[in-house]
Amino acid sequence: MNAREQVERVWREESRRVLATLVRLLGDLELAEDALQAAFVAALEDWPRGGVPANPRAWLVSTGRHKALDALRRQQRLDGTLSTLAERLEHEPEVTHDDEIADDRLRLVFACCHPALAPEARLALTLREVCGLGTEEIARAFLTSAPTIAQRIVRAKARLREERVPFEPPSRAELPARLDAVLHVIYLVFNEGYSATSGAGVVRADLCSEAIRLGRLVAELLPEPEVQGLLALMLLHDSRREARTSSDGELVLLDDQDRSLWRRAQIVEGVKLVESAIATRRFGAYTLQAAIAAVHAEAATPAATDWAEIVALYELLLTLTPSPVVELNLAVALAMRDGPAAGLERLERLLARGELRDYPHAHAAHADLLRKLGRRDEARAAYERALALSKQEQERRFLAGRLRDL
Amino acid sequence: MKYLCLAYGDPKKMGALTKPEFEALVTQCKAFDAELRATGQLVEGKSLEWDVVTLRPGGPKPIVTDGPFADTKERVGGVIIIEARDLNDAIRVASLHPAARIGADLGWALEIRPYSPECHQ
Structure with a gap:
């Protein structure tokens, strides 16, 4: 060299x-x-x-x-x-000293995810300053133009300066709220990588890897339960990366995935982290979501999934962070535990509230349950609704396929 | 990656400067130029004359006109090329150029244009 x-x-x-x-x-x-x-x-x-x-x-x-x-x-x-x-x-x-250098990186993460900045600015700044991605790379990952990202970064830096944000890890009292902001940024990076909201690829592996790297960094320096929980959640989801898309690039649902493709080492690491986070009894939403992913990861076949455990975890998650999307997942889990009719009953109550009117996954889940109950015409209408709302290419092809099979 | 920066100015307003005003400007420019060079990321930096000739296709031979392609008060008065790791790095370096720091009342401005990726190979 x-x-x-x-x-x-x-x-x-x-x-x-x-x-x-x-x-x-x-x-x-x-x-x-x-x-x-x-x-x-x-x-x-x-x-x-x-x-x-x-x-x-x-x-x-x-x-x-x-x-x-x-x-x-x-x-x-x-x-x-x-x-x-x-x-x-x-x-x-x-x-x-070397231990100071480790702290330095944490200081930088906290500054880049400072509450004085808008969420999208935190995201861009963290990816550039902490992960070392270039403006153009960030723009490509989020399907925006490089000048837009560049301006966001310039403004974020000016704001840090105006607000005199100190480059120090937050005090004990501030930590929970500040850590939440950091974890949220990492979660957004991962999510954008894992279920790209638009564009050609279902998974942007590079963003997933960056998010996991960031998660590891924070977990190493600050082994709080929710940090471990988030890292576990990402590792467990990412363990299914190869199984989640078919050779021709199509989306493969959990039930249809070839489980031998799941990365065992990542699952083992994720499960261990979940257990350690739960043992502290100070865990939160990330840990619960990771625990749900762990139940799936530990099932050798779809039929062997412990749905009772998953329903219980979703119920706990719903109490902790009430959200229609969590409730949707709970309804799907109920359908698996108690049959499609039970799930449909819960889902239709949820849909009637209107919050998920424009959420394609809610209509796709609705369609699936109707299909399983043999209510074809209603299933078709729900698939069509989901298809009309979905912006993700693979997902659209998947839904179109389901419609054809009806 | 390489970035081309076009430094704009208003020739009329600049022509109207008195000699002392112009010299004061040059002194200020020199300091920023030195900063810019000190970055080690400046590939090339040159001032241009205001005279412009534009060629346009439109016959067996190009049509030649005197005057710029874009009919604006401001003209490109300088070009620099920067080697930078990304657009924000290019902005950081280009921010040291006089046209980005002074001369707002002379119509100065700096435009940054990334080289197309094919040029990097």
Whole structure:
């Protein structure tokens, strides 16, 4: 590997850690980005001549810090003011320990998911600053234009600066609410990857992997039950990635999946995390959803699924986070435990409330239950309604197939 | 990835500057230019003359007109090319260019255009 390739490798592996540490040292995301970029430009010049340093990360942090100080001094020559930051940098010793670096990444995650930012801004900023995705990649993943994402990121950074958001992990008292925001961002990234709301692919594996990586990072540094629960939920869902789409790219429902394709190692890890989260008795909605996924994952065949357990978990989840979508899932589980008529009764009560009027999955589930009860005409009407509402290509083909089979 | 930046300005307003005003502007520009160069991400940066000739297809030979293609007060007065890791990085670097920092009353502005991916191969 030549020095240039080495620099590129170090960029991939270390740039997020170096950035996170520079953010702590400089207290400003933009200054830190300038410094990071300057450090890597310096590496491209120095490393081919002098060789790659023994500890590239430490070299980059130290170089970035010096570059930032240089920039601040140039600024001083321009307008005569030496910022307090420059004074501090000149006098502070530059020692950075590895455990501090881990904390630095967590600080950055918390800042990027700060409540002062709009949810979509948190998402874009986290993907770029913490995961290291480029503006163009983020735009592709969310099917928007790069300038839109770029502007969102620029504004989010300006907002962090205006609000003087400190790059510190939140205090104990703030932690639950701040952690919720972080977990929500990770969940959104995963969800967008797992059930893309639009576009050609059912699963965007890259986003799923990024979300799991983020989840692992937070779980490692902050082993709270709900962090474990969310990581477990993602691992368990993602374990079915290969089984979830057929060779020709079609969506395969849980019942029809080839369970030998499920990734065992991920299931084992996910189940262990769920158990550990539940044991704390401080778990929440993510852990419960993971527990439901675990029941499915542990069933060797669809028929062997413990539906009684799933119904009980959904009932608990519904008490904890009342939502029509959870209630829809409960109705489907009831149908599996007590027969389609029981599920239909619950589902029709739910549909009558109107909240799921435009939710295609509700109409698809309705159609399925009607079909199982032999009520073909009503089933057809419900499939047609679902088809009219669905925007996802594979899903639409699936629904059209069901309609043909009626 | 490479990004082309077009620096716009209003030739009329710039022509109306007095010599001291113009020199003050140049001094300010130099500082930003130095910052821009210090990033190491500047591939190329040049100022242009205001004179414009436009060629259009429309016969056996191109039709030649004097004047810009787009009929606006502002014209491209400088081009820079940046090497950046993504659009936000390009914005960060391009933000150091004088046209993005000063000269609002002279119609200055900077437009960033990503090179098409085929150009990167």
